[in-house]
Each structure stands twice: as structure tokens, then as C-alpha cells.
Amino acid sequence: MKVSLKWLKEYVDLKLTPKELAERLTMAGMEVKTIETIGATWNNIVVGQITAINPHPNADRLKLATVDIGKGSPTVVCGAPNISVGQKVPFASVGAQLIDGHTGETILLKPAKIRGIASEGMVCSEKELGISDNHEGIMVLPPEAPLSIPLSEYLGDAILDIDVTPNRPDCLSIIGVAREIAAITGEKVHLPELHYEESETPINSFVSVNIVEPELCSRYCASLVLNLIQDRPSPDWLQQRLKNCGMRPISNIVDVTNYVMLEYGQPLHAFDYHSLKEGNGTPQIIVRRAADDEKITSLDGVARTLNPAILVIADKERPVAIAGIMGGWDTEVTKETNTVLLESANFNQATIRRGSNHLRLQNEASLRFDKGLNPNLAMPALKRATQLLLQMAGGKAARGIVDAYPGKSEPKMIAFSAYEVERLTGLKVGINKITGVLSSLGFVCQEISPSQISVSPPYWRSDIKSAADLVEEVVRIIGYDKVPVTRLGSSLPQQESMLSLGAQRSNLKKKLRNFLVGCGFQETVTYTLVSLEKLQKLSPNLELKIPPLKVANPMTREQEYLRTNLRAGLLSTFHHNQRHEPGGIRLFEIGKVFLPQHPSHPSPDKGGGGEGLLVTPVVATLSETKGKQSQGERELPWEKEMLCAVLSGPRAEMSWRGDTKPIDFFDAKGIIEALMNQLKLKTSFKPNDNDPESSSGLTQEARVNIISENEEVGIVGLLHPKVAKAFELSGEVYLIEIDLEKLLKIVHSQLPAMRYQPIQRFPNVSRDIALVVDEEIPYKKVAKIVQSFPLVTKVTLFDLYRGEQIPKGKKSFALRITYQSPERTLTDEEIDQIQQQMLDKLNLELGATLRSNNQKV
């Protein structure tokens, strides 16, 4: 809401500077976004009057104008075509700061000779004064402009742009803001006096009002002005005020309705009375719902189709206005209008809101109605508009006002005390001070007891409903800065157990983040919303395993679906970065994915401490909130947390010591092994053969499932070349994906089982052996047999050999086997014996033979 300071001063005495005022308003809840000053630089510019015009002796197009400025009559050289004797004009003398009409630069007026004649100043155009871009001629002031007063006093103003919060429609008006200022500064508000002459003929003989929908229209007031003088423009001062507040002057009648809307906050509408269809008898204003597919051409010339959710003003034949939103074309006031029916009504806030949303028609009127106005406002605003209309356009008013008021309600009474203020704010205020503050805002306070009052809010404050609202009123006027500052002294809630699932979840996420960052991965945060195209790219066969949830009103196609995995975002990020990252790239994200349905939808275990508030279980609680919500078949998606990481490029950063080998599958797997070790989880890997490639997105030859406690917690492997190509990724990219929900469950269940192992007192013994086996034998089988023997505590593969020294089709594993007993020092004979049994078994089951046998180290 743009507010002219000059206009405000008509209703409230203002001693503050615009800047101080803006600060006070902002602190009290009316945020002033900008202050635009008009005439701040108008020094040495006064109101003058042209007393004589003579031709310039040396130039045909120039004139010599004599200007009376009270204390002298300087002569200036002027080329403006519109200059004439008697005009009041802005006159700038030497030293004035002006804007050059041609270059737009700021200049200081200097004494000058124009074509041989000294010019003692300048008559200014609007552009030169910085008011507008108009440089066609000089600016002509109204005849009533007082001679010789500084122009800044006459035309200067400050326009405050106030961000009015939705609860304060009363402040979408000059008077509303004036009331705020009065309360803040302790001044009084002076409202316009409302009276005008009425003719003998009562308004009832011209029009009647029928409110068919009293729920949607709580009040409808109308007045009538006959014999208007048509087509006279509004006076300059009124036009200027409209312009200053961001509205365009149109015609005297329309300008009056807009002016009063700005002044009081009540939208009004003027009908051309004679365009209303009379039917038989006097015209009737009918407030009703539109019929299905009923048509109206609104005054912007657009033909609109209505429906019963929209309220209309109709005569006996057709709708003549969309209630509260826009008038109709047919009944608009025109140059021919001589009788005007003025409407000042109150419409249901939700109806106007829905109607203007449906019609995509928002304007100053609908914006006020959709915040909820009070019906009591309709009458004073109508009287004011009628009064102004008579002043501006002449004519005479019919006697009385039509006032259909089905929605009249009793004023509210709120019991209030100083205790309420202190209880909610900690600020001690006496009841007298409270009464003073509330009264300054127009509230009526009555003493009930020495400590209690009964408060009735003024009609324009529909937002005040409870004691808490009154607390805010009191404190915001006294100032939030007066509220003391204390630290929370209330009792602490029971602290969450570190063993709870909730604490473990954040703990786990922290550990994973720390670990990956330590392994050279950069954390990323990618968008929840992705395109369908990107999700499809993840499957080489373009089939989506899980149909993603769609946004009904997406901003862009790029952000239309809720991600069902982190891969799409991460691979896109990879693609974005690879152009400027010649070295390796390692990225990860920990975040939620959104699956349309909960698997089997288990009932949420509500007992689980803090976890009850965490993502997964909380989803279903809506149905349990005291039966308030029956959600039908709909459910919130399963939001589960995932970890995804991608890596490619050289194993180590480029260095003078050189390991430039590229990352391979075993680097990715090694990261998982270390990660799981860090989490103290036993882990195994299961080749992932049965899954169709389309679903895993990883190449079948180089991928394994990560298994812990018999659960598949994730997958690691080489990104399928088709997927890499779809995302335009170059080089081999390895991907790690872990289901955090599963991992969390395991970590959480392992916690109580963990036990300390005493440090072994007896020495261990290591033996190295090299086994030759068939190429088809996987290492895991060998390791399993070795580990099955008693006293074996560790098996390390330290070499894998294929080549000339062994037969073709065979490979050799070099193993270091560590033996240890908790009870005694092992003898060589004992170990020899175990090792022999081991070799026998390896030979029997896998056909393994010994290649060499280094004795103990």
C-alpha cells in the first residue's frame, strides 16, 4: 500500500520525519519497504504567476515572460508553447537543482543569457522537476496554488510503501494508517465530516435491494446522485493523490470511488443508474449466485463465463457486476451518465477470493475484500463518496441510503488483564497504561475490577479475537524493544537416549558423512524434484521400477517428479562437473527418496522413543489424530533415506610420486569394506547375477550386493555404459548405493550385543602359502575353507598370479594365514598339522595344490 504523507497529515498531526515515521511503523508491524520523496531537492523553487509575455527581440520561437514571485518580478526567456498570462507556474531561481530536460542529468541553474537577453531564472517543466517525463511544455499549477510559497511545501510529498500483512485490511487505507500513526505517536485522528444536502425524493422510489445470499453478502448499502455534470475531470489535487498512491485517474465519478477506497479501505462501485433494467417498477439490485455458464462482459471488455460459486450483482434481467471483483460493461458510467447508483457493500471473503482466483482477476477491490472487511465500514465510506461526488460532479442526492444489512452482529467483548500481558511477554504493564494504549487504537475498555477490563475492539479491527491478540496490540505499541530479555527458565524435557533410533539415525548419518569426506568424496545436495526423463535414463531399457509421485502444478518439466533414488541427481551433478574437473570426481549425497507406497505398510511402532517423530513412522499418524482426519485411500509417500556415491578417475591425485592408475571395481568395494568396518558391521558381498540389468543400472560383470546380517543393505558396481552414455558421462563411473533405513536397523540392533574382547596373551604365528587353483574357482571359496579351521584368526590375500610359472587356466593365490590360541603358545608341530589338514581339504574340494610353502616368518 502506497501512502502519501501529505494526505496522511489531513487526518493526523505528524511531527516525525518520514524516516523516523517509517521506523516506528515498521517496528509496530507495518513494514515500510521504501520511502519515495517528491521535491526533496526543490530549493529555490517557488510558485509564481505569469504577469506578462513579450516577444524575444532576437528569436521568433522564444518569449520573454515576467513572473510574479511575491518578492519581485523577474523576467525569463522561455520557449514553451503552452505558456500564457495568468498561469501559476513553478519558478526556479539561480542555484536551484533541476534535471536537464534533454540529457536527464542533474544540473544547478546558473545565470544565463539566451540570445542576448539575461534570463533571471526558469519556468520549469514536470521533467525538469523530476515529477514525470513530460517536457512538452511548462508545468501549469492549479489557480488556487498560493503565490510565492516554496514548491516543496505546495507539491512536495513523501510516499511510504507499506507492506500490509494479510490480517490488517484496515490498513489498506489512508485512514487506517493514520489511526496506527496516531496510536504510535499519541496523537488524535481527525476524520472527514460527513454531511451533504439531500433532495426530497427518497431513494426507495429509485431502487430496492434484495440479498438472495445473506451468507455471502452481509451488507449492501447504496446511494443515488442525480443530475450529475458529466465528464468533468477530477481536480488536480485528487488526481495527484491517486497517482501518488499508484492509481490512474479516469473520470470524476470513477476517481471518487477509487479515492474513497484509498481513504477508507472500502471498495465502491458506481453504476449508471439508467442502464439498470427496470423490469416492471423500480430497478432492483439483486445479490445472488451466478447461474451455471451465465455470461457477463466485465468493464475491461472481457466476456466472462460464471458459475454458482461466484457472487453477482444483478438487475431483474442479468448480472451487472461480479460482486466485489469488477463491474459490468453494460452498466458502466460513461460520458452520458447523469444518474449514478453508488454501491458500498460487504461480501464474503472466501467467495471473493475463490471468484477472483477462478477468473484470474485481481485488483484493488478484490484484494481488500479477500482479506475480510467489516460491514460497518460500508456506511461511512458510502457517505463520504456521495459527499465527494456531489462536490466534484454537482447534482443532488436522493434522500437516504438503502441499507440491507442481514449480517449485523453484536460487538465482541474480551476479558483482559495486566496478568495476560505479563504471562505471555514477561513485560510488566499497569492496567491504566494498557487501557491507554488500547483506547488510542480505538478499542473501548471498561473496568470490571481493579485488575480486569472488558475490551471491545473497534469495528475496523476484525482481526482481534482473543486476549493474545490484545497482548500483541499492547506490546507492539509500547515497543517489542521494551520487552525484557530472559533465558528459558522452564524445565528441560526428558533427554533423548543415545540408544534411541532417532539419535542413532543422526549419529549414523554423521559417521557416513565423515567417512566419505575423509575418502575424498565431496558432499552434494540435489533437488528433490527431478524430470521423468532423468529417472528413465537410469534404466537402460527405459522402464521405471517404481512409478514416481508427480507434482500436480510443477514449475518446470525439470522439476516435476519426486525422486525415487539419488542417482539421477548425482549423475547429473557428475555430468555438470566433469567438463571442468580433469582429475577424478567423487561425489555423494545422503537424502530422502520418495516411494509412493510403504512396503506392506506396517503399523508404525510408536513406542520407539524419539523415532516416533522421524520420517518413516510419522507418516501414518494423521489417521490417529483423534479421528479428525480420515484420509481415505490416500497416504503420504514413504520417505526413506539413502546414501549414494559416485567415483571415477585416477585412484590418487596426480603427484610426483605417481600412482596414476584409474579407479576400478576393487577401489569402490574397498571403500564399502572400510565403511562397514568403521560401523563395526560384519559384511559380505554377494554377486548380483539374477537381477536384470535394467533394474540395477550397473553392469552385471562388476557389481555386488552388500550384505550385512542377512540383509541386502546396498549395491556397489560399475555404472552401466548405457546409463553413463545417457547422462553423457565419460570414463568408467563406479556407483555405491546404501539403504540407510536397513543399515540403521542393523546398527541399532547390534548396539546392545557388542562385547569387549580381552587382548590375547599368547603370541600369534603367521604362515604364507601359495595355492594353485582353476581359474573358475572364486577366491571366496578358498578363504571360506581356510577360515573354517580352528585357531585361524586372519587370512590375507597378498598376491594373485597368472602366468608362465603355473599351468594355463590356473591362477595362484598367495595367502598369509595367522594362527593364535587364547590358551597357549602354539607349537610348530601343531600348526603343521592344521595346515596339512587344510591343504588336504582344499585339494579335495577345490583341486588346489601347493605352489610353494615359505616357513614361518
Place this chain on the structure above:
Amino acid sequence: MLEELEKLQIKALAELDKITGSRELEQWRIRYLGKKSRLNQILHSLSILPLVERRSTGARANTIKKTLEATLKEKEEILGEALLLSSLEGRRLDVTLPGQPISSGRFHPITQTLEEICQVFQNMGFQVVEGPDVEWDYYNFEALNIPQDHPARDMFATLWIDSDRDKKSRLLRTHTSPMQIRVMEQRRPPIRVVVPGRCYRYEATDATHESMFYQVEGLAVDKNITLADLKGTLFDFCRCLFGEERKVRFRCDYFPFVEPGVEVAITCLTCNGAGCRLCGYSGWIEILGAGMVHPDVLKRVDIDPEIYSGFAFGLGVERIPMLRYGIDDIRLFYGNDLRFLRQF
């Protein structure tokens, strides 16, 4: 014989002093301390001496032997050190060569900021909880005093999952405030929680607007919680994050689910309150919306507003690193350009 011993010692020590190589040192050891050395011979022939002389000569011979041995050991150490240094002489380390690179990543700046924020509040006894990104209209609006057709809905341009509009419609939460309701449905006072999380708006993106952003919600409910407590808590928070000298301003503002409502601003980090382009020439930067939990909200979750009161606040997370580091485009955060992320 004593005299001979004294001469021997002087001679031996003098020779030892001149030795520079390990081989000479070994020859010296054999000569003076070996089995055939004169000293050894003397020690072996002591028995033939008369008792008195035997005692004094023996004692002296042993002392000299110990002295020679100790001096030899010293000389060995000195020679050893010199040897090591001279061997290094040939391949001196260029300590200016770069170390073996160990690659390490960084946390996303938003993660870092979230951790900091949560840590500050955890120190004040707040617990961290999280909630769903996809919400019911009921929690996001209705239960927060924003029913259908409420003008305050204009403050929250919403991305909807369902295209109908009632409290059973699903949406992407526009703020973390729905968690106020969820927490109070499940817990009784005293309550102190903070809720970090992603929020979404139906909004065209530009340098200062994102369709996805993070918020941290705070809620404290108990007997006798006041606006003064809210001020104290947020004062502390602002000082912790922005430094002791930062001024904090509390002013009246409107959010439908709090009453009284508060907006918290700090003095601009760029101009320190003088006014600049970044703060719209006001000197202040808004960083939090807050207020006392509205009595109607408390009633809705069966907490008696006559007995209990509480405060709530919501804080935009991206704003903080933007202010601190002078980041002028919010889209950088989720653009994930490594050249940006590696700076934090």
C-alpha cells in the same frame, strides 16, 4: 708398574683423540683393550706381585681399563653420528617438494550450517527431530490457523501433489511449521525441539529465490514461557552465529499461527547497519520469523493455553552462508558446482 700404567693411559687417550675412522678405532681397541694388550697382561700378572703392591696396582689398572672403555664408547657414538651425517650428505631432502596428496572432500555448506544451527540449540536443551517433506494440507495449513481461502495462503505459493483442495490434499511442505503440530500431538510439555528440513515453494527461481530451500523450526512449550524467553533464546542464537557485536532487532510481524508475532533482524553484515544495497538501505537483515504459539493452535493439540504457553520460530538456512560469505546467488547451493562447493 704404576708409573707404566699412567703413561699407558695418557698415550692411549691421546691416540684415541686423533682417530677419525672406525677401522682405526678397532685397531686401537685391540691394542689397548684386547687380550694381548699390555693392560691385560698387567692385569693377568698381578698375582706375582707382593700383596700390598698387588692391591694398589690392581685397583689402578681396573680404573684405567674402565676409563678407556668409557672413552671408547663415547668416541664410537661421535664417529657413528658423523658417519650418518656424512652418508646423508649425498642425498639431501628437498623439503619443499609437495607431500603425498591425500584427497579429502568437504561437507556441503548447507550441511555445515545446519549442524551449527542445531548445535547452538542443542546446547540450550532443544532436541533435533525431523518430519516428512510431503505433508497433508491439514498440517501445513489448516492446523496452523490457515484454513482454505485464508488470505495468508498467499504467503505460501504451494507445490501440490493432489490437485483437489482440502485438508486431505498432499503437498510439498512450504515451511517446517507443520512439525509444530506433529510434535505437540505426540509429546506433552515441557517441549523443546528444533526441526531442520527441506521446504518447497511454487516460485520462479532467481538469484534470491529457490523452489527448494532449508528451514529450521524451533518450538518450546511449557508453563510460563514468555516473549522475553523468545527474545533471550534468539539473542543468544544470533550472537552465537554472527558474533557478539551483532545487534538484533525484534519487531511486530504477522504469522497466522503465532500471537504476538515477531520478526527478527540483525544489523547488516555488509554495512554494519549504515545501509547498503544488500539490506535495501535499511541497515537490517531479516533472518527469522517467530512468535508465541497461537492459543488456537495449542487447543487443537489439546494443550490448555490457559496453563501453557510457548514460542516458535522459523529460520531460513541458505540466508546464513549467503550473508556470511557474501554469496549473491542462492541457486549456487543446489547447482553443486565443485568449484563452488570446494570453497567451504
